[in-house]
Amino acid sequence: MEIVKQLKLENEEGLHARPAVKLVDTANRFECDVTIEADGREVNGKSMMSVLTLAAAKGTVLNFITRGADAREAMDAIEALIVSKFGEE
Amino acid sequence: MEIRRGIPVSPGIVVRQAFVLDSEDYRIPRRFVADREIEGEIERFRQAVKAAEAELIGLKKEVLHKTGTEVVPIFEAHLRMLLDGHMHEEVTGQIRDNGFTAEFAVSRVFRKYSKSMKAVRDAFFSERVVDLFDIQKRLQRTLLGKQREDLSHLTEEVVLVAHNLTPSQMATLDRKKVLGIALDAGGRTSHTAIVARALGIPTVVGLETISIDVSGGQIVAIDGNRGIVVVEPDESALDGYRNAESKYRDFSRSLIKYRRLSAKTTDGVRIRLLANVEFPWEIKNAVENGASGIGLYRTEFLYAEDPRKLDEETHYETYKKALEAVAGEELVIRTMDIGADKLLGADSLDHVPESNPFLGCRSIRLCLEDPDMFKVQLRAILRASALGDNLRLMFPMISSLEELRQAKLVLADAREELDKKGIPYNRNLKVGVMIETPSAALIADLLAPEVDFFSIGTNDLIQYALAVDRGNERVASLYKATHPAVLRLINTVVRAGQKAGVDVAMCGEMSGDIAFTILLVGLGLKNLSTAPTAIPEIKQVIRSIDTKDAKRIARRAMKFQTSEEAAEYLMEKTRKILPEVF
Numbered sequence: 213m214e215i216v217k218q219l220k221l222e223n224e225e226g227l228h229a230r231p232a233v234k235l236v237d238t239a240n241r242f243e244c245d246v247t248i249e250a251d252g253r254e255v256n257g258k259s260m261m262s263v264l265t266l267a268a269a270k271g272t273v274l275n276f277i278t279r280g281a282d283a284r285e286a287m288d289a290i291e292a293l294i295v296s297k298f299g300e301e
Numbered sequence: 302m303e304i305r306r307g308i309p310v311s312p313g314i315v316v317r318q319a320f321v322l323d324s325e326d327y328r329i330p331r332r333f334v335a336d337r338e339i340e341g342e343i344e345r346f347r348q349a350v351k352a353a354e355a356e357l358i359g360l361k362k363e364v365l366h367k368t369g370t371e372v373v374p375i376f377e378a379h380l381r382m383l384l385d386g387h388m389h390e391e392v393t394g395q396i397r398d399n400g401f402t403a404e405f406a407v408s409r410v411f412r413k414y415s416k417s418m419k420a421v422r423d424a425f426f427s428e429r430v431v432d433l434f435d436i437q438k439r440l441q442r443t444l445l446g447k448q449r450e451d452l453s454h455l456t457e458e459v460v461l462v463a464h465n466l467t468p469s470q471m472a473t474l475d476r477k478k479v480l481g482i483a484l485d486a487g488g489r490t491s492h493t494a495i496v497a498r499a500l501g502i503p504t505v506v507g508l509e510t511i512s513i514d515v516s517g518g519q520i521v522a523i524d525g526n527r528g529i530v531v532v533e534p535d536e537s538a539l540d541g542y543r544n545a546e547s548k549y550r551d552f553s554r555s556l557i558k559y560r561r562l563s564a565k566t567t568d569g570v571r572i573r574l575l576a577n578v579e580f581p582w583e584i585k586n587a588v589e590n591g592a593s594g595i596g597l598y599r600t601e602f603l604y605a606e607d608p609r610k611l612d613e614e615t616h617y618e619t620y621k622k623a624l625e626a627v628a629g630e631e632l633v634i635r636t637m638d639i640g641a642d643k644l645l646g647a648d649s650l651d652h653v654p655e656s657n658p659f660l661g662c663r664s665i666r667l668c669l670e671d672p673d674m675f676k677v678q679l680r681a682i683l684r685a686s687a688l689g690d691n692l693r694l695m696f697p698m699i700s701s702l703e704e705l706r707q708a709k710l711v712l713a714d715a716r717e718e719l720d721k722k723g724i725p726y727n728r729n730l731k732v733g734v735m736i737e738t739p740s741a742a743l744i745a746d747l748l749a750p751e752v753d754f755f756s757i758g759t760n761d762l763i764q765y766a767l768a769v770d771r772g773n774e775r776v777a778s779l780y781k782a783t784h785p786a787v788l789r790l791i792n793t794v795v796r797a798g799q800k801a802g803v804d805v806a807m808c809g810e811m812s813g814d815i816a817f818t819i820l821l822v823g824l825g826l827k828n829l830s831t832a833p834t835a836i837p838e839i840k841q842v843i844r845s846i847d848t849k850d851a852k853r854i855a856r857r858a859m860k861f862q863t864s865e866e867a868a869e870y871l872m873e874k875t876r877k878i879l880p881e882v883f
Contacts (some may be wrong), residue, residue, distance in 0.1 A: 229378035229429075237382055259387030260378065261433070265417045267426035 223297035226269035231298040244280025309528035311502030315481035320459035332518040346403040353439040412697035481523035496833040556837030560591035575830035584626035587833035594631030596830025597808040616681030638697040664698035681714040686727035737761035742790040749801035759809025781864035823855025
């Protein structure tokens with residue numbers, strides 16, 4: 213199964229260290245592949261180092277692609293995290 | 302293959318493997334392992350990650366205990382980066398596919414990440430590179446264990462790649478093993494550059510990120526004549542550089558024959574080539590290179606220890622030794638030329654940091670503020686002058702006539718003190734000033750009647766005239782010796798000297814750059830003082846030119862509107878004489 217979803221970062225920090233930790237931790241809870249695409253660049257959503265190289269600030273629109281058996285659950289969890297502004301605000 | 306351009310500061314060409322000193326000064330000693338070692342190498346990497354993880358968890362607890370929860374997210378982020386499965390795959394992939402050592406694979410993978418992070422415009426993200434380095438260091442410390450090596454224990458010939466080198470690192474490096482240097486920081490006149498030239502090591506600086514982009518063990522070509530560094534040159538480039546290296550070596554050897562030849566132009570005008578030296582041991586080197594004296598003897602090294610303990614005897618003994626070493630040739634001693642921070646020690650209680658030290662209380666100003674301290678050095682120079690009338694004294698940083706008069710007044714005081722004690726000195730001691738502020742250059746006609754000689758210090762003169770800090774890599778490219786303003790200032794000084802019958806020398810870095818030799822001779826300079834290693838080349842240029850041609854070329858160079866045009870033109874003219882160098 214493959215799910216694609218466009219999500220906008222609304223939290224103040226964007227994907228700075230703290231939110232990135234939460235995102236990577238969430239992605240790693242699932243078996244499926246998590247890919248994040250921005251500005252034509254794709255990175256592995258389970259890799260902290262790669263996620264940081266996205267340098268995604270507040271307002272950035274990211275394409276999330278989940279692929280695998282639990283792709284649906286993974287996407288729901290990621291969406292909930294981003295919509296809740298990483299539970300910080 | 303990657304070609305990088307920087308600032309050439311010490312001539313010569315060399316191709317060797319790189320020895321990279323990172324911010325923590327470790328290096329990767331070995332790049333490859335045998336096939337049978339690959340699994341063991343991967344296991345070493347896994348163990349290093351485990352050890353680093355344990356360290357980080359320990360640190361996190363400690364920090365939590367000491368400072369509360371504030372800093373914990375940083376360690377959380379570090380842990381995620383360290384345990385990043387994607388990164389692990391890349392590292393093990395590099396070990397498995399290329400047979401790299403764990404150290405080298407880690408260094409390659411982290412460089413890749415730091416490159417893409419540095420490319421980011423957002424300052425917060427680009428600063429995460431620091432975190433990457435931190436994690437990499439943790440891994441490498443475990444991987445390298447006791448193998449960490451330093452500069453003084455090199456076993457093979459290398460080119461040294463680093464962010465910057467401290468004067469003490471420069472002083473201790475092994476000349477037989479370090480054959481070339483490439484640095485991120487620095488400019489033509491940085492301390493590192495001066496020492497590299499003195500040691501005759503081909504060097505390119507101002508390369509901004511070379512220490513990040515090159516991994517230890519990679520082959521690097523350094524062209525210290527043109528300021529080019531090639532990382533992992535392809536086969537034809539490698540051949541080209543190896544060839545150039547041996548040609549340049551032959552060329553340098555051929556220059557030795559110029560040692561005994563005089564520096565005369567083809568129409569018989571003699572130019573005196575002198576040497577700039579900092580340490581007493583350099584004097585011998587200078588004489589071996591054919592210098593007809595020392596045009597600038599820097600005395601700052603004496604103040605490196607505790608200046609308050611620096612007594613007259615230490616000064617005197619040093620000058621006496623220098624006089625013995627020059628064996629009757631001219632020796633120009635420049636009085637202390639340092640900033641207040643160096644004299645007092647930056648952590649001294651009396652030390653108030655200046656917001657603008659280059660425009661602050663440095664050099665002659667500092668000496669005039671404390672005449673008693675200044676007189677210690679002046680008495681020692683005067684006493685040494687009794688040993689030979691080849692000794693001359695020079696005041697640095699003079700910016701007005703009042704300042705010169707004040708300095709001479711302190712000198713008169715020092716003489717009087719010696720007179721009272723009946724201690725001999727040369728009553729005709731020649732006293733000159735360095736022309737290194739634009740104000741001094743513009744009033745050279747007013748200074749001339751009160752001195753015996755001028756010496757143009759181009760490093761500071763250019764820095765002050767163009768308002769460019771030569772050590773700041775962001776503006777170093779604006780530092781241009783051929784700027785029309787600089788050429789006009791030099792011309793003004795030479796004319797004022799000629800009119801008053803005062804000797805004019807040049808002792809800045811500009812006089813040691815063969816691209817400017819024709820210009821300087823053409824402007825009428827008869828005394829050039831340079832780094833000792835530059836002398837044979839300069840001599841070769843002088844022996845190939847006619848002063849009438851040089852004058853014409855200088856006049857033309859003065860007419861260009863931009864520094865680039867003038868530099869290009871002079872380069873072109875020099876290339877015709879010395880094609881081996883450009």
